[in-house]
Amino acid sequence: MIAHLQKILPLTDVVIEDVQAVHTQGQRGQVEWAFSPVQVGKEHLYQFLREMELAVHLRQGWQTKQLREMYGSRRRKSKSQQSFDSHAVDSWVLAASVSGAKKPTCRRLWYVVPALLHRRQLHRLQASKGGIRKPYGGTRSLGLKRGTVVRHPKYGLCTVGGFDRKKRTISLHDYRTNKRVTQGAKGEACRTLTWVAFRSWLVTKEPPKRSGKEVAQPKPPRKERLVPPPFQRRGSPQAR
Numbered sequence: 001m002i003a004h005l006q007k008i009l010p011l012t013d014v015v016i017e018d019v020q021a022v023h024t025q026g027q028r029g030q031v032e033w034a035f036s037p038v039q040v041g042k043e044h045l046y047q048f049l050r051e052m053e054l055a056v057h058l059r060q061g062w063q064t065k066q067l068r069e070m071y072g073s074r075r076r077k078s079k080s081q082q083s084f085d086s087h088a089v090d091s092w093v094l095a096a097s098v099s100g101a102k103k104p105t106c107r108r109l110w111y112v113v114p115a116l117l118h119r120r121q122l123h124r125l126q127a128s129k130g131g132i133r134k135p136y137g138g139t140r141s142l143g144l145k146r147g148t149v150v151r152h153p154k155y156g157l158c159t160v161g162g163f164d165r166k167k168r169t170i171s172l173h174d175y176r177t178n179k180r181v182t183q184g185a186k187g188e189a190c191r192t193l194t195w196v197a198f199r200s201w202l203v204t205k206e207p208p209k210r211s212g213k214e215v216a217q218p219k220p221p222r223k224e225r226l227v228p229p230p231f232q233r234r235g236s237p238q239a240r
Helices: 003-008 037-051 061-071 091-098
Strands: 011-017 055-061 109-114 148-152 156-164 167-175 179-184 191-195 197-201
Touching: 011 037, 011 091, 037 055, 055 061, 055 091, 061 091, 091 109
Parallel strands: 011 055
Antiparallel strands: 109 197, 148 156, 148 191, 156 167, 167 179
16 A cells, blocks of 8 residues: 555655553563564564655654644544544644644545454354244355445445345445445345445545534433332332
8 A cells, every 4th residue: 555655646754653562571570572463563564664765753642642732733532523633633743743734735534444244153142932043144145245335226325234035135234334224125126336345435524513502412221220120028128
């Protein structure tokens, strides 16, 4: 990926926030630096970038915070929001510390989500009525690989999920949210486009900011209210 971008853009420097790996204590009281997967992985990355003749600049976490304060940027804690301030503000301030940029020129995001395939389970832990265990998992649904991008005349762009053996129908999920939209789609009604290991899309607009007082959400009931009261015998003090 970096080599491909280097052919398109004149990349000369790379800024990385150096993570602090948690190391284990050896038998003789020595710290086992070489047995930390994070430590080994980041050293391999640094060496790989230097072999590409790129200048590697390392920053600590507290330095990233100081850079955010210096540029007047704020990082949102909610990672579920598809916004620049939730995912890319730290990357921008790190790059700006070397490039000398004053403000972001592009606040768009490119979302990449991997396709999740559940392994097949021949024996479910919880059996259905009659002791029959329903099939679960796998990578094929009526001849289609799960995660295949299809276009349905009613639901539009979707991905293939599970299927019903008796009804001979497949489940379709929304391409972006992965939320299931139907369980009764026919395979012949879907136009197969392609199969991808990652779902991706471009986010061009910032989420709307809430103004005014937010409506208070009802509190969930207590756990003890969800549990029926214990059995009490007649004549006990609690029953009275």
